[in-house]
Amino acid sequence: LSPFELLDVPILERIAFYLATSRFIGPPSELVPLLCTSRTINASLSFRSNHHLYSQIFCQKFDSAAVIRRLSWGRTTVECFSEELRKRSTILTRMRHRNAENFAHLQEDLWAVYLILLENDGKNMAQLCLWAKLPTWIASVIEDKCQVPREHPLSWVKDIEGTSLVLWLLWMSSDEGELLDEDSRVRNKTLTRLEPFLVHGHRFSSAYAPDAFFYLPLCAETEVAIPCTTGLPLPITRDFVHYGRKIKLAAPPVIPAALLNYVVRLEVRLDDNPLPSAVAQLPETRAQAAAMGLSLPRLTQEDIINFHFHTRTRFFGDYNGLGSERLDNEWFRTVSCYDPWAVDRPLRGIFYHLGSLTGHWNGRALIPYLQAHIDANMPNRRPSVQGVTWAHERISCVFKEHHCLIPDEPISAPAEAHGWGEDILNVWLPRRLEIKHGIDDLTLHDRETGKTVRYETYHADRENPYSRPSKMSSEWRCDLPPVSEDSQYETDDDYEEVFEQRTSGVTDIIITGETYDRESPAWGSFSFIGRVRPWDGFVVLLRRSVRERRSDLRHSF
Numbered sequence: 001l002s003p004f005e006l007l008d009v010p011i012l013e014r015i016a017f018y019l020a021t022s023r024f025i026g027p028p029s030e031l032v033p034l035l036c037t038s039r040t041i042n043a044s045l046s047f048r049s050n051h052h053l054y055s056q057i058f059c060q061k062f063d064s065a066a067v068i069r070r071l072s073w074g075r076t077t078v079e080c081f082s083e084e085l086r087k088r089s090t091i092l093t094r095m096r097h098r099n100a101e102n103f104a105h106l107q108e109d110l111w112a113v114y115l116i117l118l119e120n121d122g123k124n125m126a127q128l129c130l131w132a133k134l135p136t137w138i139a140s141v142i143e144d145k146c147q148v149p150r151e152h153p154l155s156w157v158k159d160i161e162g163t164s165l166v167l168w169l170l171w172m173s174s175d176e177g178e179l180l181d182e183d184s185r186v187r188n189k190t191l192t193r194l195e196p197f198l199v200h201g202h203r204f205s206s207a208y209a210p211d212a213f214f215y216l217p218l219c220a221e222t223e224v225a226i227p228c229t230t231g232l233p234l235p236i237t238r239d240f241v242h243y244g245r246k247i248k249l250a251a252p253p254v255i256p257a258a259l260l261n262y263v264v265r266l267e268v269r270l271d272d273n274p275l276p277s278a279v280a281q282l283p284e285t286r287a288q289a290a291a292m293g294l295s296l297p298r299l300t301q302e303d304i305i306n307f308h309f310h311t312r313t314r315f316f317g318d319y320n321g322l323g324s325e326r327l328d329n330e331w332f333r334t335v336s337c338y339d340p341w342a343v344d345r346p347l348r349g350i351f352y353h354l355g356s357l358t359g360h361w362n363g364r365a366l367i368p369y370l371q372a373h374i375d376a377n378m379p380n381r382r383p384s385v386q387g388v389t390w391a392h393e394r395i396s397c398v399f400k401e402h403h404c405l406i407p408d409e410p411i412s413a414p415a416e417a418h419g420w421g422e423d424i425l426n427v428w429l430p431r432r433l434e435i436k437h438g439i440d441d442l443t444l445h446d447r448e449t450g451k452t453v454r455y456e457t458y459h460a461d462r463e464n465p466y467s468r469p470s471k472m473s474s475e476w477r478c479d480l481p482p483v484s485e486d487s488q489y490e491t492d493d494d495y496e497e498v499f500e501q502r503t504s505g506v507t508d509i510i511i512t513g514e515t516y517d518r519e520s521p522a523w524g525s526f527s528f529i530g531r532v533r534p535w536d537g538f539v540v541l542l543r544r545s546v547r548e549r550r551s552d553l554r555h556s557f
Helices: 009-020 031-035 039-045 051-061 065-070 078-097 100-118 123-131 134-147 160-173 176-181 184-199 226-230 254-272 277-281 286-291 301-310 316-336 370-376
Strands: 237-242 245-250 359-368 390-405 433-437 441-446 451-457 506-515 526-533 538-545
Touching: 009 031, 009 039, 009 051, 031 039, 051 078, 065 316, 078 100, 078 123, 078 134, 100 123, 100 134, 100 160, 100 237, 100 316, 123 134, 123 160, 134 160, 134 184, 160 254, 160 316, 176 254, 184 254, 184 359, 245 316, 254 301, 254 359, 277 301, 301 390, 359 370, 390 526, 441 506, 506 538
Parallel strands: none
Antiparallel strands: 237 245, 359 390, 390 451, 390 506, 433 441, 441 451, 506 526, 526 538
């Protein structure tokens, strides 16, 4: 043996580690010549014989904090990390080369990239964008899916699982600079491809379970009835190998991703569009409108200009300073919300961070013109979705969260009139409900049952967010006992650490809100009431007009 071959394995391992990580971007291809040096070197450093080396390389090239935080020790061993390195190296190489034959691996690649981005703390995005050319790959996938025949199982409209994943990847990798530089023809083509999901949005799901149901999991008797009563598809599921172990995943809903991608591109287009000529007929300022004695609410030119040019959606990357921890909710929905009937959800975790909705919100509502929208959705007709035009309305409001704390029982969600699910049209709340606002609480009285429940108002800026002492964490989840999945891929201890989290003590969350004072004279005064579904953190809001709305409150583009 040569002197090099006689080196101790730990020394060889360190040499191999520094060689493989000397270039951060890309798979550790520098190891290939070293492994080909001799059989002795190969036997010491090969993937099969040295999982420790490859797990270290993985942690150097990819983010690992999220998986360590979310999963138990059984899924974060050196064998799991080394296996994930091998899988990601293969997938990133396919993405970089974009060969036609790689279309057969499309679903696997889309899921892998989505999970990689859910674990991103900086390294993952760098590998995807700088080496695998993620934006170019996404554009290629979208083009391929749109070019295949509509009846093809992987087409844009047929493969909702793949389309949902690629739209989420498009959203998670987009930033303002790229969209401003995007060719207008490409932008308009993307908008055209997204419009069917907005116009026909009722045909697709916006959540992981039908919104008609507040109480989940469901009983077995409702299984046959769901498709005919809600009209919404159930979660699309897939078994996927993640860190060397098989897990079941639920595809994220397609509608939120389609809407986000549509709105940010629409807002970029507004930057180049002149204001409608009718705007010049409005008062210039709020002071001028008041001097003219005009009734409220009333739009002014400064209101329109501020909305048209300055009301913008925040991009996904704007929150990168918070790291992958802000995506824990999305991760746990993906791995837990695949079956509305499942009582045992081994990877069940945090679906909603307390205080998430508290504060001032500013954005836009897209409201289709009614008759065109009806025509586009009539059966036995195929009118163009491009015929549906949208009115834009500014949404500017302040939300508060109110929590029902143990041992209080939350207000009941009444059954829907026809007996299918709960009353979604009244945000899962009783119709004859009296609401009293206090400084630090919200009192709900159901006149139908006579039940009164006190909800504590959540103050995120206080050391103790409630008016009464409470031992809690900022995380909210259903408090079911820990269970283990009976599978050849997991052991009984695989999920143990997932449940070592302090419970919040919150049994229900009510949202209240009102229009921001500064915007009320322009866009009207509204009140908001809503509820958060504990099964998946799905939020439903109901907006009511405080005053009668006027027909000039919508701004068309």
